[in-house]
Amino acid sequence: MEDDEIRASFDGRARVKLLPDRATASNRHRIEEIAHALGYRLLATENLVEFGIRLVYERDDAPTARRRAELTIARLRAGGPLLPAVEPPPPPPPGPPPPAPSQHRPRQPSRPWWGAPPPPPPPATGVAPARPRFPPPPPGPPPPLPIAPTP
Structure with missing residues (x-):
């Protein structure tokens, strides 16, 4: 069988049956290469008494074979x-699908590892720190109350 005759057999059908004239290893290899290039794979090899062999190919519908x-x-x-x-x-x-939108809050940055240097202090802004809202407690107990004279 010539290459054009072999190629014409693989016309898009689901199954193709070939009866090669000479079933030599090189002929079968050439048929296999053409079938592979056209998106087919060998399904079965049938031994026929009168005709030699019959090669049965099946269309490969995998995306790589179709491409x-x-x-x-x-x-x-x-x-x-x-x-x-x-x-x-x-x-x-x-590629991987894009992440789905999440209903969760954004993740907080993790704490530094042990032994990692502390983060740098915030830059000075030139503004005095805010005063506390409540005065500090007295340094000691309050003085005793004066006792009023009795009449």
């Missing part, structure tokens, strides 16, 4: 080769 088939078809339409010189790397995995 590989799209790139192969685009390369063929542009007049490029059926198989790339080097297999393209798989696409990167999707």
Whole structure:
């Protein structure tokens, strides 16, 4: 089977059955490469008494296989080769989803670790510190009350 004949067999159907003329290892390897490039994987190899072997391929619907088939078809339409010189790397995995909005308060900064230097003092603003709202307590007990004379 020629490459164009093999390629024409993989036309998007769910299953493709091929009866290769010569079932040599190199022919089977070439068929496998073309099937892989067009998004198919080998499902079964059937031994037929009269015809040799039948190769049954199944369409691979995984995202990487579909993308590989799209790139192969685009390369063929542009007049490029059926198989790339080097297999393209798989696409990167999707990034993580953005965090959901939270109903919680923002997290307070953690306390410094033991042995960490204390935070620097706030800068001086040139304003005197505020006075306390209540006067300080007296330094000792209050003096005794005078006793009034009795009549």
